[in-house]
Amino acid sequence: MPTPNPDALHFLQTRRSRPAKTLTTPVPDRDTLLPLLTAAARTPDHGKLEPWRFIVIDKPAMGRLADIAETRGAALGLDAEQIQKGRGQFDQGHLAVVVVEVQKPSPKIPPLEQTYSAGAVCLALLNAALAAGWGANWLSGWPSHDRGFMTEGFGLADNERIAGIIHIGTETAAPPERPRPDIAALTTWL
Incomplete structure (x- = not known):
């Protein structure tokens, strides 16, 4: 019979990202x-490839990244609202961790499984921050998908990309609960 950890299960069932x-x-x-x-x-990291790494962004670096997002947004021809949204996550941030997906050659582990592992790292970091009492949020947005931003902002190599940006800090307001998935409608039993 398994040994349950009801506190951990309750946390996972009730966790909520903070904006x-x-x-x-x-x-x-x-x-x-x-x-x-x-x-x-x-x-989970099939093959022990560690197909990810971390970049910690502190407050002084946020302004530089906001400026790069603004410049890249203009170069991409984005409208003012999109540019401001891309810039805003850095202008308003105090600390964030970039989870960088690092694709590594492997005869056994396909690229997609490496992507899954990097995504799992994002969720694990988000949950660890929340469990430790911090507010946290996993963001992406257009800068996270723009190769120019990735290169200029973080010096990422061609085999690297941003899996997610996890903002961590002190929460100022608890968000309201939101509708959750209907598990019965999403589950098939064989």
Whole structure:
């Protein structure tokens, strides 16, 4: 018979991301953030490839990234609202962790499974931050998918891309509950 962990299950059943724009200081310092990154790294990783890495963005770097997002948005011909939205996640941020997917050659592990592993790291980091009492939110947005932004902002190589940007800070307001999926409608039993 398995040994249940009801507290962990309750947390997972009730977890709720906090909107990034509602997060403020204080934010985790390096010593507080390292255990969260360690928890995130305990993600399923077929073949032990570690097809991901972390880039920590602190407040001073946020302004530089906001400027790059604005410049890239203009170069891409995006409208002012899209540019502001891309810039805003950095203008308003205090601390974030970029989970970088690193595609590695493997005869056994297909690229898609490496992508899944990087996505799992994003969720694991989000949940670790929430479980530690921080507010956290997983964002992407157009800058995360723009190769120019990835290269200029983070120096990513051709085999790397942004899997997600996890903003972490002190929550200022608990978000209201939202409708959740109808599990019965989404589940088939064979």
